[in-house]
Amino acid sequence: MTDIKAALRSQRIETPSWAYGNSGTRFKVFAQQGVPRDPYEKLADAAQVHAYTGIAPTVALHIPWDKVDDYADLARHARELGVGIGAINSNVFQDDDYKLGSVTHPDARVRRKATDHLLECVDIMDATGSDTLKLWFSDGINYPGQDDIRSRQDRLAESLAEVYGRLGEGQRFLLEYKLFEPAFYATDVPDWGTAYAHCVKLGPKAQVVVDTGHHAPGTNIEFIVAFLLRDGKLGGFDFNSRFYADDDLMVGAADPFQLFRIMYEVIRGGGFTDEVAFMLDQCHNIEPKIPGQIRSVMNVQEATAKALLVDRDALSAAQNEGDVLGANAVLMDAYNTDVRPLLAELREEQGLAPDPMAAYAKSGYFEKIAAERVGGNQAGWGA
Ligand code: AOS
Ligand code: ZN
Ligand code: ZN
Numbered sequence: 233m234t235d236i237k238a239a240l241r242s243q244r245i246e247t248p249s250w251a252y253g254n255s256g257t258r259f260k261v262f263a264q265q266g267v268p269r270d271p272y273e274k275l276a277d278a279a280q281v282h283a284y285t286g287i288a289p290t291v292a293l294h295i296p297w298d299k300v301d302d303y304a305d306l307a308r309h310a311r312e313l314g315v316g317i318g319a320i321n322s323n324v325f326q327d328d329d330y331k332l333g334s335v336t337h338p339d340a341r342v343r344r345k346a347t348d349h350l351l352e353c354v355d356i357m358d359a360t361g362s363d364t365l366k367l368w369f370s371d372g373i374n375y376p377g378q379d380d381i382r383s384r385q386d387r388l389a390e391s392l393a394e395v396y397g398r399l400g401e402g403q404r405f406l407l408e409y410k411l412f413e414p415a416f417y418a419t420d421v422p423d424w425g426t427a428y429a430h431c432v433k434l435g436p437k438a439q440v441v442v443d444t445g446h447h448a449p450g451t452n453i454e455f456i457v458a459f460l461l462r463d464g465k466l467g468g469f470d471f472n473s474r475f476y477a478d479d480d481l482m483v484g485a486a487d488p489f490q491l492f493r494i495m496y497e498v499i500r501g502g503g504f505t506d507e508v509a510f511m512l513d514q515c516h517n518i519e520p521k522i523p524g525q526i527r528s529v530m531n532v533q534e535a536t537a538k539a540l541l542v543d544r545d546a547l548s549a550a551q552n553e554g555d556v557l558g559a560n561a562v563l564m565d566a567y568n569t570d571v572r573p574l575l576a577e578l579r580e581e582q583g584l585a586p587d588p589m590a591a592y593a594k595s596g597y598f599e600k601i602a603a604e605r606v607g608g609n610q611a612g613w614g615a
Contacts, residue, residue, distance in 0.1 A: 236540045237578055239504065243536060245529050246318040246511040247281050248292045249274040252522070255515035262518060266601035271298040272309055273605065279313035280522050280597055284588035285529045286579065290318035292366070292511055295353055297323070303359035317360040319406070319468075319509060322353045325370035325414070333371040335391035336384035336420045347391045354398050364468070364509060365395070366441060368408040372415020372422075384420050389430060396434045406441035406467035406509070407431055411448055413478055424456045431465055439467025443513055444483070444494070445474040454493040461501030461508075468509030469494075471532060480515045482524055484531025491531065492567050495539035504536075522598070526588050530575075537571035 252274045254263050268274040271293070278291040291310065300306050307317050324334035324346040332338065334346035353365050371388070373379050395405060409427040412419055421427055424440055431438035440460055444453060460466035473479065473486035484491045498504055510532065516524035543562055550559035576586035585591030592598075 233574075236537065236574075237581075239540055240533065240537055240575070240578055241582065243287045243504075243533065244290065244506065244510065245285075245288050245532050246290045246292050246509060247278050247288050247525050247529070248294070248321075248511065248513055249278070249298050250294050251512065251514050251516060251525055252277040253297075256517050264521065266598060266603075266605050267521065269605055271300055271306060273601075274298070275306070275310050275313055275315060277522050277601070278525075279310075279315045280592065280595075281525045281529060282315050284526055284585065284592045284595075285533070286582050286584050287533060288525070288529050289314070290316045292319045292321055293317060293356070293360070293362075294321040295323060295349075295356060303356050307360040317362045319364040319366045319511060320353045320357050320360070320362050321366045321368070322350050324349055325368075330370070332379070333373075333384065333420070334369060336369070336371040336379075336387045338379055338383075343387060343391060347394055350391070350395045351398050354395065354400075354403070357403055358400065363403050365399075365403070365405040366408060366468075366470075366511075367392075367395075367405055368410065368443075369421055370414050372412075372417070372419035374416050376417060378417070381418055388420055389433070392430055392434060392438070396438055399437050404437040404439060404467065406439050408441045408443055408446070408470065410443065410446040410478065424460065428460065428463075428465055432463075436464070439465050441468045441470060441509075441511075442466070443470035443472070443478075444490075445470075445472045445478045445480060445513075453490065454497040457494055457503075458497045458501055461498070461503045466501075466503055466508055468511055470511055470513030471528070472512065472514045480513065482514060482516075482519075482528045482531065483512060484528065484535060488531065488535060489567060491535040492538050495532075495535045496542055496563070496566075499536075499539050499542075500544075520598070523589060523592060526592055530588060533575060534571055537575060538566050538569060541566040541569055541571070 252268050254261050254267050256262055268277055275291055282288040310317055324330055329342050335343055337343050357365060407427045409421045409423050411422050427440045431440055471483035473481040473483055475486055512528050547559055547562040550562055579586050
């Protein structure tokens with residue numbers, strides 16, 4: 233139990249700045265009270281999540297949604313709040329120029345503009361001390377024949393190589409894949425295999441990020457995790473839940489068992505380290521945002537605790553004996569354990585309230601920001 237607690241104490245989950253702003257669907261963005269008016273206030277809200285959970289010390293930024301004049305100053309502000317800047321997320325999807333793609337666009341001028349933005353993101357990493365660039369490309373085509381699939385791979389490889397060459401010591405990029413949306417016929421980085429192949433070619437500073445919402449229904453995500461980890465190519469996660477497509481709902485809400493299976497493979501594969509970034513990529517369209525993030529962090533923590541509880545020796549023994557039911561039972565015993573008392577105890581040992589949701593609700597922070605902040609910003613999505 234001491235080992236499990238020590239492992240849980242070392243856990244780090246990164247929250248995304250965009251989770252704190254207003255968001256919605258293409259149909260409607262429901263504005264909420266007290267949402268941040270600028271990146272500085274987003275960091276303040278993220279600091280609340282860390283204050284109550286103790287395991288969310290970094291915040292991912294999104295450029296240009298979090299554009300400021302002085303990034304070093306933003307990083308200083310974060311430090312004062314007790315948090316740090318995590319991954320820098322690029323945006324080559326919200327500009328009229330990118331209608332036919334960004335780094336894979338047929339026009340070299342648009343490709344240049346997109347790659348320049350990615351390079352600017354590395355400058356921001358330098359200024360903030362961030363070590364991770366997260367690349368998601370909305371690039372793809374809607375109709376057969378619209379553009380040449382193979383040439384688009386060549387253009388993608390060329391841009392990635394340029395960005396890779398700009399990375400400094402201790403910096404890396406994570407390449408994100410997504411089956412579809414906004415492109416509906418062929419996405420240029422549709423799956424882990426495509427992302428993996430580009431990253432292998434580039435070298436050790438390029439790794440794959442697994443967004444749990446970006447797969448076809450029924451995909452065995454923990455298999456992908458095991459495979460990538462075995463090869464040193466799992467750079468991190470964008471955690472969220474999905475029922476249908478890329479729903480960006482709270483992680484662990486739709487399928488806590490899947491989250492447990494993923495965390496088990498992470499632990500089994502030696503990925504429970506700072507090398508793998510455990511990030512949330514979520515939007516809270518109808519639920520309050522800070523509690524939504526606290527709940528999500530707790531869901532990951534619960535899945536992790538259960539995965540740590542798996543009796544690995546008993547599991548190996550059953551597996552080696554070909555004991556199908558016995559092996560399955562070992563895994564299920566861990567999953568079916570109620571870890572909430574253990575986590576409450578752990579928090580109290582760390583000087584935290586045992587119930588982060590209740591403690592935040594009682595703190596008065598929401599009432600304060602609702603009164604102080606008028607005219608909060610949209611997260612960037614669902615405009
Ligand atoms: C989009 O579907 C992806 O999940 C990206 O990670 C996206 O860039 C992110 O949600 C915001 O930066
Ligand atoms: Zn994502
Ligand atoms: Zn997504």
